[in-house]
Amino acid sequence: MVKLTINGREITVEEGTTILHAARENNIYIPTLCENEAVAPYGACRLCLVEITTARGRERLVTSCIYLVEEGLTVRTDTERIGRIRRMLLELLLARCADSEVIHDLARQASVTRTRFTKQTGNNKCILCANCARTCEEVVGVAAISLARRGVDREMTTPFNEDFSEVCIGCGSCAYSCPTSAITLEDTDGTRVINWPHNQMEFKMKACSVCGKYWAPEKQVEYVARTSGTPLSDYDACPDCRE
């Protein structure tokens, strides 16, 4: 167990916990967008910045979602300096994704109402946190989408920027894990459409042999059958009709 102080409160947590999780367990609020328990920490959105003083007296600014707790660490989550940086980050995010409800909510909490930067268009709501790509690779295990290029050209896209990714199984986990709902998923009679910020892909859905309901994309069923080593005929009926 490790002892540390967050905002003047002494808390004890297990070794190997991040500052963010330690704070959250003790009901100390730190805003974040890109944190996702299911995948490895990444530190993309920078909103969870905190000020720390190590046991040896060194002061630093760190992202709490990747910094592990240490003995004798002093953490401050609500200083004036952090507030200033966070407001700047939110202004930048507002300029980048003006349509995102989530970012507007966070900005309102930090009393940021307008942005001094030129609003960008064509970004959809993507903040480049790579939650989608990380979920695809680490949880689903297919790596159908990724972040491409560098610097200002960086974007979330499919291989070669085509409206098609050969390995994508259409499970929609990227849409689920997206913090700003930049990725959306629509199911209409027998087809599923996943809308990524710059591409779009269609999937054929599998119909249940008993009730006729479309219950999963065909490619996903094939992938599950292949990885679990079960025959494809096991998946003819939907989970409701399966015995």
Add this chain to the structure above:
Amino acid sequence: MEKYAVYVPRLIKRKEKFAPGHRACIGCGEALAVRLAFKALDNNIVVANATGCMEIVASQIPYTTWHVPWIHTLFENTAAVASGIEAGYKAMKRKGVQVPDNVKVIAMAGDGGTSDIGLQALSGALERGHDFVYLCFDNEAYMNTGVQRSSATPYGAVTTTSPAGKNSIGQFSWKKNMPEIAAAHNIPYVATACHSYPFDLMDKVAKAASIPGPAYVHILSVCPTGWRSPTDTVVKLGRLAVETGIFPLYEVENGQYKMSIELPKLKPVKDYLKQQGRFRHLSDDIIAKIQERVEIEYQKLVEKAENGSKRAKRKSKTGAAKIST
């Protein structure tokens, strides 16, 4: 959430607020429902829990199952205590005492604590518009005291206080329609859920907590002990209750009804009734009577949902016309 079903179990929170090791019966549907409901909420909550199964199994001195602040209340005053906590936070904030922001108060009770004993306190709290979520875990009788009938017990069910015999068919009255009573208070959010549809349940609880003002979620929880059913059929029975139309899943958001699951055809209620010992004695004509009633009730609900969506469409059309002129 239902759409993403395959990978979502790996993407939701891992931390449990309702820890294992509690003393619920084998195959308890209510414990499952509580666990799922609290997984959908964040840490910033205070729970007021009425007397009932979940209080008995989770808080035997000196142990507790709860990882969140939790208060045991009496049967009759759960909603009153919850509104008191909410009002207390407000008052402390007004007086300048440092309290955490956005604390959500969760009141939870069984069907007896909700539809019988706690009804007037609940009605009062809903009417006053306190910012809280009321979760009713409905296992259709007073199970923890040994299966006595409540007003949520369905018609024909055997309990120790409504036994079946020559002169009795078991429970003599129909199940009280608690979600409709809550909806009649014109509160922002009312929903019904079942642990057999876990993502639907989690979505609804999360939605209820995100809406300011009172919200009511009625959760059907299968009880193998009281329903006299095998412990491995808990999830199946929950699904059957929904598929037969006995317990339809719907939400009422600001008066707009919406069905959560589209059922093109209802399964016969016999499939559901015949798997439970409490309905074992029912003759075919009583089952036909139940079937008729279930269909009528279900149809009423579907009509409400359809009328609501029609009205919403009309509204959006007139709204669009206004903008163009």
